[in-house]
Amino acid sequence: MKKFFKIYIFMMFALTINADDHADDSKSFPGLVSSEMFKMSDGMVMHVERRKTCNQGTVAKHFHPAAGTLVYVLDGKSQSKSSGDWKTYSYNEYWFEKSDWVHGGESDAPELGDVCSDLLVIRVAEPGKDHTVFID
Numbered sequence: 001m002k003k004f005f006k007i008y009i010f011m012m013f014a015l016t017i018n019a020d021d022h023a024d025d026s027k028s029f030p031g032l033v034s035s036e037m038f039k040m041s042d043g044m045v046m047h048v049e050r051r052k053t054c055n056q057g058t059v060a061k062h063f064h065p066a067a068g069t070l071v072y073v074l075d076g077k078s079q080s081k082s083s084g085d086w087k088t089y090s091y092n093e094y095w096f097e098k099s100d101w102v103h104g105g106e107s108d109a110p111e112l113g114d115v116c117s118d119l120l121v122i123r124v125a126e127p128g129k130d131h132t133v134f135i136d
Contacts, residue, residue: 029060031056033050040124043126043127044124045124046123047121049122050120052116055115057109061136062135064132065130065133066123067124069096071095071122073089073092
């Protein structure tokens with residue numbers, strides 16, 4: 001019974017984490033399910049996030065300083081122009097966004113229709129610095 005109670009408390013805490021816990025939605029990414037930070041041996045920190053969205057177009061214009069971003073599709077579909085051309089990614093596929101690459105807010109982003117995505121996003125950054133910088 002104690003084990004069940006601990007799992008229940010953990011799940012209730014996990015469900016309260018959402019995008020409202022961060023900056024205003026115009027300068028953040030939608031669908032945050034969970035977010036953790038891990039210290040690495042070289043002094044950098046790894047940010048690991050899980051995001052779920054449906055019918056999302058492009059996100060706000062931004063870039064990632066330091067080591068870039070790896071995005072892995074856990075379920076559904078998503079898209080990126082990280083290779084130079086728009087590509088749709090599905091279950092078990094991933095892409096890498098190089099450091100300082102400005103993206104988001106693209107007017108040529110293809111429509112994905114009524115598609116949902118469940119993504120694992122991994123970023124490495126310097127401690128105390130933003131892993132994502134939004135551009136007006």
